[in-house]
Amino acid sequence: MVTPMLKQLLGDPRPFFEQLARGLQEHGLPLALGPMDHICYRAESNDQYLELRQALATEGDCLVEGMIAGRPIITFRLHQPLAGPFGPVPCLELAAPKPGKTHLHGLEHGEIVVPELEQLLRDYPAVPFDTRGLAQHPPELTLALAPYQLKFHLQSLADTIAAEIARNEVVPVPADYFRC
Template sequence: MVSPMPILDDVLGDHRRFLHALQQGLCSHGLPTTLGPMDHVCYRAADQQEYLQLRTTLSRFGECLVEGMIGNRPIITFQLHQPLASPFGPVPCIELAAPKAGKPHWHGLEHGEIVVNSLDRLQQDYPEVPFNTSGLQGPTPELTLSLPPYQVKFHQRSLADTIALEIARGEVVPVPVDYWLKDRP
């Protein structure tokens, strides 16, 4: 007998509660949910076993756009067959991140990313918001708003578009064949 298809909340936890917490966090800083579309949410796996299990399970809910090494650990992104309903509009993708070796992290749904027209304009329009600007100098500039234990990140390009660009440019770093054979958190 085939086991029934799990629902996404069985896999990720209560994503509605998570998205509501992000909405409340933005509102508490005077930010509307209409700044731009939320293009993805990120789930951080507790360990490599959970990452591998969730990678397999999430493949039932969407198409893999890419899996590669980012920040010295694997990250895979799925384009969902059915976007998540949210206060920010439909969320089309989910990112699954393996833990970074030796670094404590939040386990579970950790952040959502919103695409805005201009990061400079966002800062100008909301100067009182305590954005973390350390990511502005990276290859994909971002602003981050900490909403413990969660975060909202702001980008000017969707993750799906960034992935397509990185694939076209040959910039995706594949996960080493022996990566899962090593002891990791």
């Protein structure tokens, strides 16, 4: 289920979910690898990010907003999870554009929580996972499904955020970040 407000703000997520599901199946991966804990929407501009951030606050509770990879990202726990082929999706991540880069706006990726990343690689050796993210914290695998991506993690984004907050690791958005 998509609330009318979310559909108005983000568009219909069904084609996005369907393309991710089709991509998994084309690579021989089952839809039941694990729960999809969030999807990410990339804003086209800082102005769009600010508008969406304000509007999305009516659709969910902010878990955190901080600087990640040089730009603000905010995560909402939705009041009504999104329904899709991966089960209910409880969170939505909104990413501002990276400075100096041109981005298309819209849904960009979904993330699935799996018990073990290395086991996923062993079970599906023919799948072209991008393994560069295994060295980062938290580790991840990525599967490109142009124009989207599926990412695989060991814990939900909400749990990762809670741990980062507890360890005081969230980098705040500078007060003057959005000034012209």
